[in-house]
Amino acid sequence: MTAVLPPAFADLEPYAATWCLATETERYARRQASTMPQLQEFYDACFPRLEEAIAHCDAFPLDDLPDDALALLHLVYSLVMVAMSVEIFQQVKATDAADAELERIEEPVP
């Protein structure tokens, strides 16, 4: 399988296929379709590398990210999404959110 993340983040490659997602809609849907053990595993693997990942991406201009840094940024966005479940709610969906849905219909790129 071809690596999509920068070489320095090869240890996170197993999560790339699942979590390198370009839009919030995809990231939220993926989180909602996951179990807490899956989210916890992803969080435990990625959170310790978060600071380093942000610094890696931040070394490039926002409008000219190489493909591997862009994939890493999408992984960071997924980690932010997953941190809500792991750090804040200890469950996949926000507590008492019931059947509420809120769709992000416009967002900046990347």
Next chain:
Amino acid sequence: MARWPKPPEGSWTEHYPELGTAPISFEDSVSPEFYELEREAIFKRAWLNVGRVEQLPRKGSYFTKEIEVADTSLVIVHGLDGQIRAFHNMCRHRGNKLMWNDFPREETSGTCRQFTCKYHGWRYDLQGRLNFVQQEGEFFDLDKDATGLAPVHCEVWSGFVFVNLAPEPEQTLTEFLGPMITDLDGYPFDKMTERYVFQGDNHSNWKLFADAFQEYYHVPSLHPQQVPAPVRTGAGFECAHFQLDGPHRLVSTGGARRWTLPPEYMYPIERTTRSGLVGPWESPDIGEPPPGLNPGKIDPWGIDNFQIFPNVEILIYRGWYLMYRYWPTSPGSHRFEGMLCFQPATTVRERIEHEVAAVVFKEFALQDAGMLTGTQTALESAYANKIIEGFPVNDQEVLVRHFHHVVAAWVRDHQRKAAAS
């Protein structure tokens, strides 16, 4: 816990004696009859914000807006002469919806030189004038000059595009907004063009949803997770300042900013990204703020939450803002629009800060949206079974009291004028 001074009358509510202090009725949020009254008395009379000028960047830019409660769809367009105009989104030939893309009921936007109806190809210029009729000779006495698009009053304040569906609005937009809102003139809304826009269909009356965003009394109970568990005290929350001006409202919060607290008051994701519940820790400097910002002179100031009647909220966090609109779709439902607006990120790090703010916003908004289904159904039961009529509302909820008071006043005023004419 910080204690903020109250007005000399002893409470914010008694500072505005017309509001009273008695329990209030929420029948206005469950009654189909009242919903019908609101259509005419409020949504076809008040100035309604439908968007921002940045959504119409070029001559020929347009967007459509579905306003179910006012029984209409509008098209708002940036004319070739630079002026922004609004029209009912309807062909004058046989009434087809003029501008839509894949599905007639969905909103759309784009750029065009003229409006062309899909049905029989009639064409209108961007000022609404009919300028092409297919096989014009087949018609009888067709007066093209009198068959332009039906116009809607449209005015712009600080880049916010407002429409008014009344044949003749009772006030100009500036008169309607009043000094508390127009004193925000000069706030750099125009620079905050990086937008995260959300939309959702909620199972609650539009006013009940607005109520949850104009008081903070509910926050420790519904949103305890806003504070990490080890430092969660269950203490109440007191707002620093309340202000009313005509039909509009303001609440300001104060107190130490989240990131100045000890680290255990933040979640790890907040500490690492330097962003979170109340947005990025640092925002670009906006220079001297306009006089309308923080009118209560709260120090340290947190946020200003402006409620623009009838269905708009603007939450200003100094360097960025959040905006909500509530569009009624039935007595027990509405379409919610929420957008976070930032000055465009210049670095990846800044973009991540914005993303974190947008993700946290959605999580807590979902809690409100989920719970309010329960408020709606319980209130429907209360009034259907005549169990409870009045509900106590405290001083921290003075804006809720004022909102329902103003809605009732607008309905009464409209009924009185209709009876007189």
